[in-house]
Amino acid sequence: MTGRSGRGVFGKLFSKKQSTRDDRVTEIGMPTNVVQHIHVSVNSETGMIEGLPSSWLRQLNAQISPAEQNENPNAAIQAVAFHNFHVLKKEQAEKEPCKPIVTEEAITKEGLEMKKFLAKKNAHQSQDSDISIGQSSEEDVAPTDMSQRQTMPAVPIKNSLKKKDALMDLTAVVEDLSLIGTEPEESPILRKKELMNATLTDEEIYEELKRICNKDDPYVRFERIKQLGAGASGVVFIAIDSKDNSRVAIKDIDLTKQSKKDLILNEVNVLKGFNHKNLVNFLDAFLCYDHLWVAMELLDGGSLTDVVTEVVMREGQIAAVCRETLEAIAFLHSKGTIHRDIKSDNVLLGMDGTVKVTDFGFCANIVGDEKRQTMVGTPYWMAPEVVTRKQYGKKVDVWSLGIMAIEMIEGEPPYMKEAPLRALYLIAAVGRPKIPRWDKLSAEFQDFLDKCLQVDADERATAEELLAHPFLDCAAELKSLTPLIRAAHKILHKNFSD
């Protein structure tokens, strides 16, 4: 799930029309086989990073103070790189709902653009390039008020890297940006299925969808009752299945508007392959001309986001939601799958207190402890190793669960009120977020959070280990969630009945 009204801030920085990727490639006209050596340094007098593309520096300086840049340059660079390559792309996708959010293939293409861009930047060091990845115009950038930033209270910085090490690292970091994905031999290691999907033509994807879909005409079989919402990939509505009069949720995806049909195929394949009490189970898929209808279990309690934003949860209720979510995560991990987008928006509730995880568009298949290196997910819930583009594995879901637990305490994840680039910097620089009202939490809950939010993924617990954590012993009955859901729906004027 991506839409959370009032919680997303990414749109504010970028209002101007972007040039298309094709435009940019044409404009750039890059030399090939160029090895770029970008010299990035911290100015010892101003404390500010120099040497990055100017549009990046403007963003950086608008949101991260000189003291912070000086303190943790590596985190600042990682954050701005991440911002340009991921957040902006996602924002664009949300503004144009027909385009799905960033995929590994898109990142690969962007990596190639970035490599070319940096090569050009190197060739014209002194010039302020008019070509940028993301955006370039001054007006696009939030006003820079350095005086305000300089007096900003210092954030607690965890010195994960000594400054000298960080500076030595900078060239590597910037050069590494070109590895966000470039030629096939430099791309992240993909599982066979992903490779296969990535190389399928539209015709092949339609053929594959036809093969796996139910042949019934969905317009005849289902009576459409009401719309639940719209996401990047389609509209979700409640329908009655004439076969047994049951109520189901159907996602209607207009395939003509999907440039990344392989992602849809991936989601259907993941949904079809799994059945678990804590996953929103797939019922059937139907292909009708260019529309794919995916029928799923209907969760009539809406998303956990509605609850966390509107009502206060008790520890027992939080433990119950954590346990159910962990069951889903442990199941996915046992199947070699990382969800990569665990957050309250992707946890749906039944009115009886059932808790189920949904949204598998981002799932990646891995083998054993194989690690991945692509940036997917939603920034606020993202593990530090994803933001800093280290290799990552299943434990990213455990970090996100820890952030979701903070949502259940606080109503929102850490840094939600911060500008996006700054939030990314804080994830990379601070590491484990400060949890307000920490002292009010039970010792078991504190320990549970500690185990989820270890910056070092090796120190972080696995989903399986957390299922045995004593905090979960205090889990309340699931039906205790029902009054919370009712209260939230009342405030939000939500009604899942006809």
Ligand SMILES: Nc1ncnc2c1ncn2[C@@H]1O[C@H](COP(=O)(O)OP(=O)(O)OP(=O)(O)O)[C@@H](O)[C@H]1O
């Ligand atoms: N099985 C379901 N039962 C009840 N509500 C659902 C179900 N699936 C989705 N919804 C609701 O429908 C709305 C749209 O869901 P959708 O998954 O399309 O959103 P999205 O995540 O923003 O989109 P996308 O995954 O395409 O980026 C959300 O409010 C979600 O809570």
